Amino acid sequence: MTIHIPVDEKWLSAAGVSPSEAENEFRVILATRLFETGRLTLSQSAEMAGMDLWRFADHLRSQGISITNLSEDELLDDLRTA
Numbered sequence: 001m002t003i004h005i006p007v008d009e010k011w012l013s014a015a016g017v018s019p020s021e022a023e024n025e026f027r028v029i030l031a032t033r034l035f036e037t038g039r040l041t042l043s044q045s046a047e048m049a050g051m052d053l054w055r056f057a058d059h060l061r062s063q064g065i066s067i068t069n070l071s072e073d074e075l076l077d078d079l080r081t082a
Contacts, residue, residue, distance in 0.1 A: 024050065028059070036065050 005026065012022050028049045035045035046056035057067050 031056070032060065032063060032065065035060065042067055 007022065009019070012019060015022075017025065028051075031040070031045040031049035034040040034048070035042060040048065042057065043053055046053045049056050049059070051059065060067050
């Protein structure tokens, strides 16, 4: 399935982005958000973004997004019971 999002080229031009760059960037942004909200797994999001798992994980870290999706309390609890 392909979704088309109409964007006036003047906005892409103002941002210094070509249509193909915008398509890739939008896909990464959407994959990131769907992972962040727990709607896709890490591997599903990486595939959607067109990246291998490790590159996508690095991208998430660069955005300040944890790849574990655990709260601090959940992580501490996991460490205590490990």
